[in-house]
Amino acid sequence: MDKNIYKTVILEIRPRLQSVNVVINLISPIEVSKISLNEDNFQIIVDEHVHTVCCKNLKIVVNSLSSLIVTQTYISFRFATVNSSDDWGSFKTEVLRTVGSNVHTNLENIFLNVSMEYVIQCKNCSHNLSENVKFERILPLPSENSDSSDWFCHSHGSSNVAVLNPKESDVFYGSCYCHLSKQLVHNVLETEKLVVCKRCLSWLGLLKNSETFKFWFNTVAFKDETMVHSTSPLSDTLIALREILNSILFNTAKIVLCCQSGKKQNDYILLWILEKQLNVQLGVKDYKVAKVLFKYENNKNETVKKWMEDSNVVSVDISKPMTVEILKHLYKFNKIFPQEFSESNNFFISYLMMYEHEK
Known part of the structure; x- marks a missing residue:
């Protein structure tokens, strides 16, 4: 054509x-x-x-x-x-495939090593946020959506709620974030639950509890003797979404991406996954995508509350850079549709290039 x-x-x-x-x-x-x-x-x-x-x-x-x-x-x-x-297969027989079995995640490819010495830095300005540290324990965290009381075989405390607080020589990590001891981290400012860089005021993470910071691998970097390790906000978001969809049996899902971006500012991206794996041809290129409806909200209105109160909806905390980059990604692929096909029920239609190595 x-x-x-x-x-x-x-x-x-x-x-x-x-x-x-x-x-x-x-x-x-x-x-x-x-x-x-x-x-x-x-x-x-x-x-x-x-x-x-x-x-x-x-x-x-x-x-x-x-x-x-x-x-x-x-x-x-x-x-x-x-x-x-x-x-x-045919109308009489069907060839079955195992979906997502070869998908690698950050949990399988963590770049930290117990034998290496690191300095934690602000990714934006490279300001040191710690002294040299050699981690003695580098351990994966359970899913954010699991019940913390199920993490242990017995109760740890009278409240019957188990809390994981890393020591100064520990780093506990998820697919795109980590928990670090407050005693380890310096040169940051805390404003209520927000943690920002003292030098450039960049958004770094959240105060998980009185003893623990939650940082994302796309907001802080880990510098060793030879290189600086960090990740891409968009890739981290797509990895987190892919892990959720791989754990769901159905082809559709509802997900809320949450970010506390300011003292009184909370951002929400409502994602309605229509088809979690769809083959599309755009021009001359073939892609495997997730087709979605999405909506951005900057306050916890009635729609957001209704979604978050639904037990079938998965809620995930993401960083401020992840919020920005996933919105760019969603709006970019929304624009490829004609206006008449770009919206449905006050949501925008888009594709998530979850199975491509896009940055």
């Missing part, structure tokens, strides 16, 4: 349904004479001009065009495909 007549071409491919939904976002209005399907492409005929869109790795049923809509801003339609029985 001639690139000067469209902004984006989106193919949502659903092999199990043997169906492909096509949405073409037009640059300007055109008079479409005909849509023609071929085995490996489709053609848009405008007057006497033929614009061809290749559909790689698809075998199209040529007489299956349906749900055709042509407007001044977009074209949408659906067609059927024929799957290879080797890949997906």
Whole structure:
């Protein structure tokens, strides 16, 4: 297809349904004479001009065009495909796959080592937040959504609630964050629960309790003799989301991403996962994505309260940089849709490139 007549071409491919939904976002209005399907492409005929869109790795049923809509801003339609029985089975048999078994997480690839000496730094200004420290214990934390009273085989205290407070020589870590002893950390300012860098005032983390700081690997860095270790806010967010979805049996889910970004400021991103693994073709590239509805709220309004009170909704704390980067990511892929396809029920539609190595 001639690139000067469209902004984006989106193919949502659903092999199990043997169906492909096509949405073409037009640059300007055109008079479409005909849509023609071929085995490996489709053609848009405008007057006497033929614009061809290749559909790689698809075998199209040529007489299956349906749900055709042509407007001044977009074209949408659906067609059927024929799957290879080797890949997906047939209507009589189905090939089953283990989903997500080869997904690596930060819990499996923690960069800290008990034999190494580190200095903790502010990632933004590289100001030292600790003296040299050699950690004696580097231990993974249970999921944030688990009950802390289940972390131990017996009660630790009269309240029957177990609390994990690291010592100065400990670091306890999750998929994208860590817990550190307050006694270890210097050159920070505490304002209520917020912790910021004393030099540049960058957001670093939260006061977990009276003895423990919670920092994210994308807000602080761990410097050893040879290099500085830190992570990407967007990658950390996608890893955290992927871990949640890998633990859920269903194809859909509701997740609230929470961030206390200021003394009286809380940010919430409501994510409604419509399809946790969807094959899409954007232009000539193939991706595996999660299709989502999302909404950003900067206060705990009735919608946020309703979501957070729902026992089926997963709530996750993220850092301020993670909030900024995941919103950029969501709005970026929302813009590829025509206006008519970009919103639903006061939520925005988008893709999460959760299975790509995007930064």
